[in-house]
Amino acid sequence: MKNSLMALGTMLMLGGVASAQKVAFEEFTLDNGLHVILHNDASAPVIITSVMYHVGAKDENPERTGFAHFFEHLLFEGTANIKRGEWFKIVTANGGTNNANTTEDRTYYYEVFPSNNLELGLWMESERMMHPVINKIGVDTQNEVVKEEKRLRVDNQPYGSLIAEVKKNMFVNHPYRWAPIGSMEHLDAATLEEFQAFNKKFYTPNNSVLVVAGQIDIAQTKEWIQKYFGAIPKGEVLKKETFTEEPITQTINATYQDPNIQLPMLVASYRTPSMKTRDARVLDLVSSYLSDGKSSKLYKKIVDQKKMALQIGAFNYSQEDYGMYILYGLPMGTVTSADLLKEIDEEIVNIQTDLISEKDYQKLQNTFDNQFVNANAGVEGIAENLAKYYMLFGDVNLINSEIELYHSITREEIRDVAKKYLNPNQRLILDYVPSKDQAQN
Incomplete structure (x- = not known):
C-alpha cells in the first residue's frame, strides 16, 4: 500500500511538472536569416531582449584565441548611434540591467527592462548587430579589462587553471583544447583589422537568434523587430568546420x-x-x-x-x-x-x-x-x-x-x-x- 501511494504521488508530481512548466512560444525567421522566438509572460511587467550568436571559443583561429570572449566585452563599447561609454548609462537610466556571457560554442547578450521599454531593448540589440564601432581605443580599453579579468579569475585564483589544463590535455585536434579566456599574447598580437573581420564574419543575423520574452504584445513586437532588424544585411553563409578526436584508449x-x-x-x-x-x-x-x-x-x-x-x-x-x-x-x-x-x-x-x-x-x-x-x-x-x-x-x-x-x-x-x-x-x-x-x- 505504501509503495502504491508513493508511485501515485510520483505520477501526480511528474504530471504537475509537465503541465505547470509548459512554455508557450512562437518562432519565425526574417528574410536576412535572423531567427526570432517570442514568449509572452504576463506574470510580471518585465521583458527580456536577448541575442545569442553561434560563435564561441571553438570558432577562433588557434593563433588568435580569446576573440569570442573579447567580443563579449567589445560589443558594449558603443555603436554608430550609441556613444562610447553610454550603453550602460542608457540601460540603467531606463530601469534596466544587462549582461553577456561566452562559452566554447556561443555568445549571449541580454537586457532586462520594464515592459514599457521593449522598443528600446530591441533598438539597442539591433544597433549592436548592425552598427558596432570597433576602433583602436575600444580594443585597447577592453584588452586591459580582459587582462584584469584573467588575472582575477585565472592567474591569481586558487585552482583557477583547472579547466584550461584539463582541456589542454584532453583535446588534440578540436578547438576545445583551449579555454574561452584565451591567450593574452594572441590578443596583444591581433590587428584592428582582424577584430573587424571577426565581427563581420560571425555577428550577423543569419548566425544568431533573437529571443524576446516577458509581458509583450506579440503583434507590436513583430512590427518593431521588422523595423529594427529587418534592414540588417545578411552575413556570409558559414560552413562550420568539423573536428574529430580519436578515442582515448590509454590513461x-x-x-x-x-x-x-x-x-x-x-x-x-x-x-x-x-x-x-x-x-x-x-x-x-x-x-x-x-x-x-x-x-x-x-x-x-x-x-x-x-x-x-x-x-x-x-x-x-x-x-x-x-x-x-x-x-x-x-x-x-x-x-x-x-x-x-x-x-x-x-x-x-x-x-x-x-x-x-x-x-x-x-x-x-x-x-x-x-x-x-x-x-x-x-x-x-x-x-x-x-x-x-x-x-x-x-x-x-x-x-x-x-x-x-x-x-x-x-x-x-x-x-x-x-x-x-x-x-x-x-x-x-x-x-x-x-x-x-x-x-x-
Whole structure:
C-alpha cells in the first residue's frame, strides 16, 4: 500500500511538472536569416531582449584565441548611434540591467527592462548587430579589462587553471583544447583589422537568434523587430568546420603546478559525447548519482565516512561537440591522490556492475524534475533556454520536452553508459599540485 501511494504521488508530481512548466512560444525567421522566438509572460511587467550568436571559443583561429570572449566585452563599447561609454548609462537610466556571457560554442547578450521599454531593448540589440564601432581605443580599453579579468579569475585564483589544463590535455585536434579566456599574447598580437573581420564574419543575423520574452504584445513586437532588424544585411553563409578526436584508449597522465594553492588536487576527467546525445543525458544522471551534493555516493563515502578528503565532487562540462566529466578531490592529511582515486574507482565499478536502487533512481528523477522547474522558473531563464535549445540543439521545444528524455532513461542505461565511458584507460589523471616554490613555504 505504501509503495502504491508513493508511485501515485510520483505520477501526480511528474504530471504537475509537465503541465505547470509548459512554455508557450512562437518562432519565425526574417528574410536576412535572423531567427526570432517570442514568449509572452504576463506574470510580471518585465521583458527580456536577448541575442545569442553561434560563435564561441571553438570558432577562433588557434593563433588568435580569446576573440569570442573579447567580443563579449567589445560589443558594449558603443555603436554608430550609441556613444562610447553610454550603453550602460542608457540601460540603467531606463530601469534596466544587462549582461553577456561566452562559452566554447556561443555568445549571449541580454537586457532586462520594464515592459514599457521593449522598443528600446530591441533598438539597442539591433544597433549592436548592425552598427558596432570597433576602433583602436575600444580594443585597447577592453584588452586591459580582459587582462584584469584573467588575472582575477585565472592567474591569481586558487585552482583557477583547472579547466584550461584539463582541456589542454584532453583535446588534440578540436578547438576545445583551449579555454574561452584565451591567450593574452594572441590578443596583444591581433590587428584592428582582424577584430573587424571577426565581427563581420560571425555577428550577423543569419548566425544568431533573437529571443524576446516577458509581458509583450506579440503583434507590436513583430512590427518593431521588422523595423529594427529587418534592414540588417545578411552575413556570409558559414560552413562550420568539423573536428574529430580519436578515442582515448590509454590513461593520459599530466601534472600542473599552481602557485596559488597549498593543497594538491586530484583531477580525473573523461571525454564524453555531445550534449545533444542521449548518452550525454544518461551521464548527467550518472554524475548526479556519484557526485551531486553531500548526499551523493562519493561525498558520503570519502568525506563523511572515511574522512579521506576535505572535498570531493564532479561536474559535467557540457559542450556542443564533446563534453567532459570532471571528478576532483582534495586529499586530507596523509591521504594521497592515488588513495582517493582508488575509492572513486570502486564506486564507478559499482555503478558499472550493479543497477542502482529504485530509491536512488527515484531520487535522481526528483532531482532533475527540480532542476527543470528551476531552469524555467523566471523569464530570464526561459529566454536563455529558448535561445540555447534553438542554437545548440536545433529543437526549441526541448524547453518543454527534455525532462521526458531524462524520465525515459532506465537503470540499465545508467549502468551500461557508465561502463561505456568511465573506464581507467579512457581518462586524464591530472595531478594539480602546488608549485615547488609554494610547497617549500
